[in-house]
Amino acid sequence: MRKTLKAGWILAVAMLLLVAFALGCAKHPSPEQLSKLEETKQAAVAAEDQLKAKDAEKASLERQLAAKQQELARCQEEKKVVAQRLGK
Helix, strand or coil: CHHHHHHHHHHHHHHHHHHHHHHHCCCCCCHHHHHHHHHHHHHHHHHHHHHHHHHHHHHHHHHHHHHHHHHHHHHHHHHHHHHHHHCC
């Protein structure tokens, strides 16, 4: 009984090792998979470049907006001064 149990454990461990070895040894990627990987990398780089460009455009537009808001505040203040001088 004991020898059978020991043999069963050895067989189970051997099977686990065999399965682990079989799953660990993957095939090399096919040329189609490699080309898809390269396309994906290129798309990622293009997306990152586009993101940088859009971030720069956003920063530029935010600076323009801030300048216009300052100009608006200045014009509103000037309008108040002119209205006061006219007696309104």
